[in-house]
Amino acid sequence: MFRYIPGLFFAPKTTWNRIHDDVERRPFGFLPVLLIASLIPALSAYYGGAVAGWAIFGSDERRFLSSEAAGLFAVAVWLAFVSNAILMGYIVRWVLYRTPRRPPATHGIAFATFLSIPFMLSGLGALYPERWVLLPVFMLAGLFSIIQLYYGLPQFMRMHQDKAYFYGACIIAAGMLAMVSVGVFYLESWRAIAPPGEYQNLDEQRQDEGFIPGL
Template sequence: MTAHFVKLFTHPNFAWTEIREEEEHHPRHYLGHLLLLSLIPAVCLFIGTTLVGWGLAENETVKLSQASALQLSGLLYLTILAGVVIMGLFIRWMSRTFDARPTANQCIGFVAYTATPFFVAGVTGLYPERWLAVTLLGLASIYSTFLLYTGLPTFMRVRKEEGLLFSTCTWGVGLLVLVTMLVLMILIWFNVLTPEYMRPPVTS
């Protein structure tokens, strides 16, 4: 996992070739990568919302109770895993239009590796500030898009022309899945789990 993690940022073309070969010989090889790196945003969010907090107004810092933060972190972790699986199944379905015939596991693995920059950007949870989150998640989005367009033709073994169209379709569906999963997570968070906020006492 570590070797692929580093190579995705330093030598992505070589990384995709190695990842494809390993996934062919060892199905579900991506699980370690997905399950471990998905913990980064979840754990960082727990720490940030309980120890650091965020500002809703000037000179006011709001935090979550540990129980509420644990619920939010667990929900985020499950949402990430579900989103990766759903996106992988969408790619498997779309592959029928092209010459690629990947398995469902290979498609889920491809999504897991492509989403690596988003996992790393999850460190923004340690310091819940809007400007930092927007900056790092924006950079993660750009690099994930790069990994998608460079990696899909290699991983799916399709021609570059098909790979470009396949990647574009994947990007569009991915955006839809991302927005849908986040909206569902927020609705569950507010309407089912009922967050418990910890505000500092008011001083006169």
């Protein structure tokens, strides 16, 4: 199903119809997309935290995560994306409970997975985690995700476009709450188990690596 990802941005109506037909034939065919695409923000977060350094905490001083803390953070990010897609799938099924063609859970999760693609791709912004990079990237991802929702809902769920606006608004409202809740849960979980002293400034990192000025 990876071949459908470019079409979401260039031909969304046709692509959503093809995704629907594919999910009908292979209900769990979306799982590789969910599990592998979620690695994009996870690996980017690892690189941004351990190698590039973070400068988004109200200070211009660049700070770094230790390798262990960055690895745990990457796992937390991956779990957050996977968990959010699964939760959103059940939210979609719940929101559409009165529709004639209420989707099964697998269809809901597949739909949520492809809705999450803009956010997964936007995770590349974490390779250079600066405020001026992350904010526009995530805002653009949110915009694309909303556009995909309104294109995909009538095509994937086989409903009239007029009804899609109402159900789409409900999915957005519930989805934002779910996304924030899942994100906070995994962030707090990471903070609880991350090793102490996980942040290092540039001077400390150079000292740890045996950096000698003038050489």
